[in-house]
Amino acid sequence: MKFVSLFTKATSPQRFAYNPRFYDPKKEEMEEREHRIKSELDTEQGKPEDLTRKRSRIAGSFQAARKRSKAGSEPNAAVLRSVILICLVLFLMAFITWGKAALYGLFILFPVYIYLRFKK
Numbered sequence: 001m002k003f004v005s006l007f008t009k010a011t012s013p014q015r016f017a018y019n020p021r022f023y024d025p026k027k028e029e030m031e032e033r034e035h036r037i038k039s040e041l042d043t044e045q046g047k048p049e050d051l052t053r054k055r056s057r058i059a060g061s062f063q064a065a066r067k068r069s070k071a072g073s074e075p076n077a078a079v080l081r082s083v084i085l086i087c088l089v090l091f092l093m094a095f096i097t098w099g100k101a102a103l104y105g106l107f108i109l110f111p112v113y114i115y116l117r118f119k120k
Contacts, residue, residue, distance in 0.1 A: 094102035 091102065091106060094105070
């Protein structure tokens with residue numbers, strides 16, 4: 001018998017919530033007409049239509065950022081994980097073979113590694 005189920009509340013099934021969307025052609029036509037009139041007024045007043053330029057600039061910035069990022073400069077997680085695993089296996093083998101001498105060697109090499117890593 002489950003003791004946890006005695007103290008917890010039973011879950012209720014999720015309800016299906018469907019909110020239908022209605023298509024109103026008159027409203028869409030009115031919004032399109034308002035947008036067209038606003039853009040015509042903006043061009044008459046000398047304001048440029050920036051909407052299309054903003055969209056293209058945003059899309060271009062995402063592509064440019066992807067090209068700028070250097071995938072080869074940083075080691076990915078799988079390579080880093082495998083290097084750490086190999087180091088741990090080698091340390092375990094050295095500890096089994098030489099005993100505490102391997103542990104002392106680790107305590108000597110680890111600060112040297114930290115110094116060389118953060119020497120900048």
